[in-house]
Amino acid sequence: MARSLWKGPFIQNLILKKATNWKKNNLPSYKLIxxxxxxxxxxxxxxxxxxxxxxxxxxxxxxxxxxxxxxxFGEFVLTRKMVKHK
Known part of the structure; x- marks a missing residue:
């Protein structure tokens, strides 16, 4: 079931704070959050x-x-290892 529209999209507050600080302070984009x-x-x-x-x-x-x-974010990061049989 989808999230209701009045709530808006879910995001953890810590991620939003880190990203805005990263852009505000002009930190290099090659570093990882x-x-x-x-x-x-x-x-x-x-x-x-x-x-x-x-x-x-x-x-x-x-x-x-x-x-x-x-x-x-979870859609682009796999949690299970792909099994390859010989």
Whole structure:
């Protein structure tokens, strides 16, 4: 079931604060912002930033592009290893 419209998109406050501080202080975009919230929505202000999203074991680097706006961080970071049989 989708989230109700009056609530708006979900985002963890810490992610929003880190991203706005990153843009405000003109920090280099090649440095990574570490986050744990895979269910947070990607906002347009995140375009061009590098995030490291925790997949349960390690941090996976993720560069935000325009096509990713509106999706969730967890959609781009796999949690299960692909099994390849010989």
């Amino acid at each position: 570490r986050i744990w919230s895979r269910n947070s929505v990607i906002f347009p202000s995140f375009v061009g930033l590098n995030f490291e999203v925790y997949n349960g074991k390690t941090y996976v680097p993720l560069l935000i592009k325009k096509k990713m706006i509106g999706a969730k």
